[in-house]
Amino acid sequence: MTDALLRLDRVNSFYGPVQVHFDLSLEVPRGQIVCLLGGNASGKSTSMKVILGLLKPRSGEVVFDGQPLTGLTTPQIVRRGIGSVPESRRLFGTMTVRENVLMGAYTRSDAHAVAEDYERILDLFPKLRERHAQQAGTLSGGEQQMVAMARALMGRPRLIVMDEPTMGLSPLHVDRVLEMIQTINRQGVSVFMVEQNASLALQIAHRGYVLQTGRIVLSGAAAALARDPQIRDAYLGGAQAA
Amino acid sequence: MANEPKKPLLEITGLTRRFGGLTAVNGLSLTVGEGELVSVIGPNGAGKTTLFNLISGLDAPDAGTVTFEERDVTGFTAERLASFGLARSFQHGRVFGNLSVLDNVLVGAHTRLRAVKPRIPVVGPLVELALALIRPPSVRAEEERLRAEAKEIIALFGERLTPRLDKPAHSLSYANRRRVEIARALALHPRLLLLDEPTAGMNPTETAEMLEIIRSLKARGLTILLIEHKLDLVMQLSDRVVVMDHGARIAEGLPAAVASDPAVIEAYLGHKAVGAANQDSANQDGGRDAEGDASRILVAH
């Protein structure tokens, strides 16, 4: 697959003495939603850190749009066109919704286009229009997730990476968030999402990978993966026994 | 539960802890009987470590009670609970990095110091200082005894730690640091041992070794409350398993029963019941497979 927008190539990463990833390789083809699944402590959130340059892998490389990201700082990587929706949203709590969303356009200098994009995004998330002057920290979890997505979109990314976008949300909001991810994807943005909730993620993803203690143990088309009984092994830690 | 009733060593009722808008532990109740090994499992952010902090006195609950050996210890400080015989390990391992392996374990025996730390009010600390400097025979004997015992505990881990007795803990491998933590906990002579992910960051061989060590501790009658993500280890060791999600207990019972509990599988793999439209065949298959699969795990051991 040469048309991968994002490619991780045999990444080995460590937290101090602990190895988190073992030869982690995966691809996000252009225009697709790809999910990385895994149970607790499988290293899936750490893969977000590696992509965003917050954790430097000891070996292996991350390639975005044909260019290696090795040695770039997080802001430089963001400028290349990767938007991020971090775990548990990570909004700027005492800044307003508007300020939060516009922070996503920090790297852009085309003020006029930013204003237009902001309007478009408010059309996409009408709820945020009502709340634009409210402090982001006072919103509900689902609304915060919308702000986080809007913020990531404001940078006009070609790829959005999301860390457990449905975590801690009520079922109603979970559905909405999934719909929003699909909407974003339909607009041409590729999506790489890290999820614990396999059944949900596989509903909307094109492809999936399953990570277990730092190694990819399963991968394939989402529909096939959803039917694969081995996925439960990976989650319930039975791989050694199996 | 089919287990014979045991005298509860630890009893928790309605325990609740909120952080701002988030309820990390929500009305949780659980008991651990004398000599039992109970495991707490659940997805990330389920509130397991917060629960440990509440039990071990590092955090105070907003509601609910903790009873240890029939004494209400809710809100007691960590140092007091330690003196009652409660020892714990930490999720990411908290050894004293610049202390030698032996000194780490000896700090674990701190609550058992008697000769050098007489229970005298007010001037107690000064007496302790004087005894530490003068070192009468009783103090020396106690220190020697604890050192010998610490070495014995360290020897439980075979050749992993003994050659490194005098090495500072920061120079050890991650797995060895976790072992030091458990050795330190054992030096307290705990009535109840809380283990928070003792095998995190360990490879399969190391995990298997740790499993044997926990099994031997259990065989010696130690009461253990265990948080663990490696479910095969949990299935092999536990008398009972408590499953937490969103701060609350969603299931409890024998390992086999819990592993096939749909609520548990859902908590780990995802909520299937979201929107009727999503009840596709893949998911229904999934449900059946999960049950079959869980029993397969158990059969395997």
Next chain:
Amino acid sequence: MGAGYGQGFELTPEGPIIVFPTTLGPWLDYTINGLVIGNIYALLAVGLALIFGVSHLINFAHGSVYMVGAYIGWLCVTKLNLPLPVTFVTVAAGCGLLGAVIERVGLRPLRNAPRIAPLLATIGLSVVLDQSAQLLFSPDPRALPTQLPTWRIAIGGGSIGALDLLIAGVGIGSAGLLYGFLRFTKLGWAVRATALDRDAAQQCGVDVDKVNRTVFAIASALGGVSGLLVGMYYNTIDPNMGFQAGLKGIVAQLIGGVGNVPGAIAGSLLLGLIESYGIALFGTSYRNLFAFVALILILVLRPNGLFAQARRLPPEPLTGTFIAPSRPLVLPKWAVWGLAALALALPLAVQQPYLLQTLGNAWLYALLALSLTLVAGTVGQVSLGHAGLLAIGAYASSLLALDAGVPVLLAVPLAGLVAAALGTALVYPAFRLRGHYVSIATLAVGEIVTLVILNWESLTRGPIGVTGIPPLSVAGKPLVSGQWVYWVPLAVLLAFAALQSRLLNSHLGRTLRAIREDDVAARSYGVDLNRYKGLAFAVAGFIAGVGGALMAHFYSYINHETFPAPVSMLALTMVILGGLGNVAGAVLGAAVLVGLPELFRAAAEYRMLIYGVVLLLLIRFRPQGLLGTV
């Protein structure tokens, strides 16, 4: 060293405010004065709050930037004869540049070091800046004329002058500009976003290094302007004016809650008013006492500041002691005995009184280092007010000998006990604090000791000091000759070093070090933090108290400035140089830092500068010191 460190900006009776003998008038004046001073503090505190917000650092070099601002202003006014607005712009630009340099050179390299390292670096920077100013402009105060008209407007019974209005204007204007910057500019948003969530800001593409640099520049520009205004207000500036002012800024910021910009402004105005009213009630010499007592109260009662919301999680724990993992150099027993014997025998071979006196002085300082290395090294409580223990010991022994007729030989150990008891009691409220807060609290305690000595005249003879302190004597024979000046401190030092080594080898050694390494884990194993911190401070207090007592009996004269704050910084440099927690290292550090400059006759005025540079280099390149941390 450090004459003038005890004085910040005093409100002298002949100050610019004329008090009218009406009933309400003085109080109105005190209020105006309090608000004016509060405005000045606010310019400092806002900068400190901004810096804390983005880099979680309490910047001890901020006071020095303020001093630099005053001197740049002085150059502009007296040498270049620039008009006032140009002076202001020059000061702001110069100090802004200095702030950016401090961030780049002093702090960014320490980004991944333990949390306390950048704090210690700012202390080193502050010493370097203050001493450089002293070398460039001489330690003497300079007049800084205002160029402003001298009219005053009478209101009520009080009056307001042009300078008061200027200060108020600059204060309000800066606050307005800052608000506008944070609220309406892209970079201002980046500053707020970085303060709220550094990682998330980076993921929005914010270059946090640039944000840090900007914040340091803005904060320093405000600090410099503040120094200029103070210089004009009192018509005097000196190279040491920054120390107290920086502390006041820190106090004001803590009152408002660290990192909280509006809180810093409110805290500053409150502190200004407290001081102004306090002076009205008690007198000028109490001025600084109010600030430090307020600081201790805030730290103990409301560590999140007055305006923190209820039940908020405390801010960043700010843990992390400055213990670099290292393999300490262990001297073999015969080497220790050999060195001790050699040191004891030295006066038999060398008879130069000057050399012996210098080394004797080094051994006295080694007692202080021994004491500090136990607290800061072994237990990890980085105390910045350790000279206060020397002062307590010195005064206790002198006054026991002079006023109570206690024989000197008995007064010295008694003084040790007094310092142990008083020192522990004073620091006790800070036991529940961690990391940076311990350092700030101990610094305040040190200042409180000095101020109480200054003000409790009936006991301490106040500013006059204690004269005619009898020398140490055995059987009526005073030990004042050259050899005894050397032998007595050395013998006491060797005895305490042996005791401290024995203590570190006992169960107490591992218990104290466990607290330093991880106080949460230590608590979970039954270690009562208060008990053991108390023990450590008591032992440290005893050693330093005896050291201070010996100093008093050798010097025969002491006053409240004999043991100024820079002595605490010197002690810290000694123990870091030797290796934190390392007994031999403490002795070596004292010998090197007190002995060597004296022996080489390195011009005395360069000495403090050398200490500052040594501290900076150590933190950056050899945090484990010469002999290694224990």
